[in-house]
Amino acid sequence: MSAFPVFDPASSLARPITQLTSITFWLGLGVFLLVAGLLSWFMWRYRHRGAGGEPAQIFGNTRDEVGWILGAVALVGVLLFLTVRVAGQSSPDTAGPNPDVYVTAHQWYWAFRTPGGAETAGELHIPAGRRVLLDLTSADVIHDFSVPQLARKIDVIPGQHNRLWIEAAKAGTYAGECNEFCGPQHAWMRFRVIADDAASLAGAGPDSPAPTLVAGSAAAHGAQVFREVQCSACHAVQGQTSDFPHDGAVGPDLTHFASRQLMAGGVLTNTPANVQRWLKHTQQVKPGARMPTLPLSDQEINDLSAYLEALK
């Protein structure tokens, strides 16, 4: 992940913007230096040197005025031309094809679903070197989807389906985050886009087999706790039956939890110790999170974390 993502584009969608940004930057710097330079020069050159009467009273000069107006018009004209050219390149037409991934923003995590029904959260896997069309909507308030290295950003609005092309020219991990103020945990609504050469968007489908757990192990016990203490009211693990009806609208899908790098919108890295911390002090780790701090015993927390770490 890059220190200056805007200046380190990794896609044919973001690259024209970077070039445009550099051009604009130099033009702007030129204007600024011109103004600051003239100001310093005039303040020094024409500084008051004792009482010598009033300087010549000059009221204006239409030619000069027309001069700098034309200068400004020319600059604006150049920028406008470049703007129009790059706008199309960095925001190609999204009408027509079916989206490759459905993105739903929630307070405060990202859910990604393929048309086949495979679902992940917080981490989007895409094939490298191919444009991927996203369909984005929100389950609650307005969020904003931003992965500066891969594409422009776009707002994610409830009741509206915005579309966005993203592309990673080469394999790698790219940082993304929510850019629109969306409540107490706006700061922790990060995600990652992982591009790999395997040419598919596939994750586990709705009917992929449940992880095999050794009977009697901590993980197996954890799976039982998961079902019984209402975890499964809000979280789905595909292939795992649930006693609670849920529509998947509340908590992130945990099917491949163990293979994720970050959890809870990026507050914590995904380690067993952190999972336990999360289960024990949910509201302290991410105050305002839509997940309550559940009354669990240490034993249950231990088993649950073993179970979650088994969900490869």
Place this chain on the structure above:
Amino acid sequence: MNQRVPAVSAAPAAAPALSWWRLFTSTDHKSIGLTYMGVAAVFLVLGGLEALVMRLQLAVPNNHLLVGEAYNRFLTMHGTTMIFFVLLPLLLGFTNYLLPLQIGARDMAFPRLNAFSLWLLVGGGLLLYLSPFTGSPSQGWFSYAPLSETAFTPQRGVDLWSVALIVSGYGTTLTAVNILVTGARLRAQGMLYRRLPMFAWMAWVNGFIILFALPCLTAVLMMLEVDRLLGAGLFTRGDPVLWQHYFWLFGHPEIYLLILPAWGIISEIIPVFSRKPIFGYEFVAWSSVAIAFLSFAVYAHHMFAVGLGWPVDLAFGTTSMLIAIPTGIKVFNWLATMWKGSVRYTLPMLYAAAFIVQFTFGGVSGVTFAVVPIDWQLTDTYYVVAHFHYVLFGGSLFAVLAGLHYYYPKFTGRFLDERLGRWGFWLNVIGFNGVFLVQHLLGLMGMPRRVYTYPALSGWEALNLFSTVSGFVLGVGLLVLLVNLWRSRTHGAVAGPDPWNGWTLEWLSSSPPRRENFVALPPLHSRRPLWDLKHPDDMDHVRPPRHDRQGRPIRDEEREHR
């Protein structure tokens, strides 16, 4: 030369005794103007402390001082306070104080309405600071729906917050009416529109912006309350983006509403301290009118990420870029005013110079947002935070500070202390640029705005810490300024009616001006009545025509007698 110089005494007027009763009941535009500024000072302290607490939280990554909701409360109060209860009252204060003086009037057109507007604004400010007692608003000063709806922000404080803005908004709208009528009807004999002092011009044009922009805010806040209190669902079952259209249709003109009178102040100061008339009066004046119109035509540049489609984005990007042209006209005219002048390094002039540098910087970074694809990358990052603080703080507020140093002798009869003033100036300049310059980099690094914390990434920590430390330097600078403002009231050097050798009518009245402003007005034949008085053999309107570099006569229009 027969000049009618009215008798004005140079003796220091006794420091006016602070009579609270008079303060509360006065309908005099000068008292009201100063009260506006006093109110703004109180809110500046509040909003400034809120900013410092936020900066403390952001000083180091993963800090625990103000987590989540708590930070958002400060964010909401800081933004609301600074925009509505610091900058706005400061500029209304200047307008109230100066407009009648500059056009040779005794008072505003509707003095009682004027007092009413002031107290509506103060009432609004009180309501805002009562709102925490009913559950602090935490939805942000921009209050985007649907986050501001009851489902996501149930606190009652949001309702009080809206009412605070509605109430103070009415006050400001009424002030706009007052400004427009005053400027149109109360100009002294001979004070033609094209002879108005630059500040009066811009303050008057500003009246139109206020009159058309603020009702959009009032309307959308009422819609929000219809949703929150009556459950109408305009922004939930209806269109959440509707909020943004209304809000920015108010919000963008609002920025110009906060900067236009500030430009007016600068356009008064630079000529006087360069000893030359403003270069290109007509261009500076008409560019304000152009900006007033354009300011309504650019609002959707706050919404480029919404997904309105790029043809719409480009249309608004174009109008936004166009605004750079009249703005550029102003900047170059200020520079041209200094050209071949005799520049005196007074505190007002120093602040004006800092204004030009910082405002130009903010203006240039503003143009980058009009380049639509750049906005698609940088909007809602710290680059925006840096940009608008450069415009509003480095621009508008610095211009107001320039104006405070310039007009303080008029307000009080005494100068601000020079030594304290210079300390304040350098602390403010260094502090301000320290806080916000590095935030451009943070934005380019991808740091989103309105976040209460951030992960420990390379570069982010050092820059954030630097920004916070500078924030405290700035805090000290503003404190020095406030101390100076308070102390010099009784301890400053005596100034007399016309300490800077000015040209506009306000310098004709005593300092502080008497109740009815003027004893008698001189004949008004030009834009600089006091120049004419002081230079009877070189009066603006009878001077033999000068020639420009090309040998053509200039200022022909100045010569016609009225």
